[in-house]
Amino acid sequence: MSDTSIVITPTQITELIDLVRRVHGFDFAGYTKASLKRRVVRIMQLKKMEFYDLKHTLVNDQHFFQYFLEEITVNVTEMFRDPSFYKALNLQVMPYLSTYQHAKIWCAGCSTGEEVYSLAILLREAGLSKKSFIYGTDINTEVLREARKGIYSLRNIKSYAENYQFTGLKGSISDNFTILYDAASVHNELKQNTLFSVHNLVSDDVFNEFQLISCRNVFIYFETELQERILELFYKSLCPLGYLCLGSKETIRSDTFKRKFKVINHKENIYQKIGT
């Protein structure tokens, strides 16, 4: 399925990173290279481009850059991915959130919004929809447009139904959607307390204070140094005793941050900010 004839050298990847930074102001230097390379090769295959054409078009064509940005970052996501995580969140974090008059949640790297709406459903089931608000951010304007719409293919929703069952939440996932032909549109009540906006974890700063930050399967694309920079950003963005959720294969490895976050759930990588 992959074209074995396309060869990209590490030097060419560096060239491309430099070009994108200079021309478009996006810095991919801290991204893991093997994955970045796969994405670049994929774009070259899809667009039938040589490396030179790719650089050329990136400079000359602003629309192409938007496409590039969308393809270079991975936007594959699911509702209730890792059901056991949502179970743990419900059990270990929701009681804490309910002690606040108003809970603010940041879903960082939210892509097309599936995780934001999963959290919205969880909050509603915990009786917290009236007193919570979810900010979904991503570097990519196009996926945020999709997230705001909240319209997903019915086929996808069916595949999320299994995840939903394993979360132990009542009802069925389709209760949250209006279905028309092969499209499922998320109910307005779930959209009400959400806001989607552009935020680049690499270059943008603190924008609010949160009780919970969820950033799942984003760190896998970052090298360790960049992960630590972003952990600092999250630390500064959390209220005292606020919670941080990483993906189920993403752990905090740095000693500095092991001291700043307490492990709440080892398997699901749920952490709590300690100190101030």
Place this chain on the structure above:
Amino acid sequence: MGPDKNLLERWRTTELLLLGGSAGSFKLLFQMVKLLPADLGKTVIIVIHRKRNFFSEIAKLFAENSHMSLREIEDKDVLEKNTIYIAPANYHTLIEKGGYFSLDVSEAVWYSKPSIDVTFESAADVYKERCMAILLSGANQDGADGMLKLRNSGAVTIAQHPEDAEMDEMPGAAINNGGAGYILHTDEIFKLLHTQ
């Protein structure tokens, strides 16, 4: 018939052993895990297709039967000798230049996540002639492109003989595209892995 001398020599010097399998490969992989000695002196990575919510059961079962230390890969784990790593379900596993893993949740390849191609291709970039890959039974074509990439970058690539494979499509695809440097019967593969 025993494995040829050149192959034995390459096995002795290889740093990384890659094992890829799908339908019909579980029993073989299980036997291999049981066979490999604690002091193998190499890193082993197993990529096996499975349903996405079945994750740690395989790793647990393998770990209970392995002499080598065995773990399911987490993001940024460093590749260590005498360790067997299992690619986690619902992620692709890549190997980075610095000798560590990075995970990826992008599109399935050949309907598979983990995809054997993805891991093999990134191993080809980093390990080149320092690795050996074995592609076992499976009912799709994942792994064939990865085998070809590995072979082109100097690695030893072995396809299980299609006659022996419960599902012959996967090793067959690697033979057809030229990705298989060797085609070995199952007993020959075990003999090779058994050689110190």
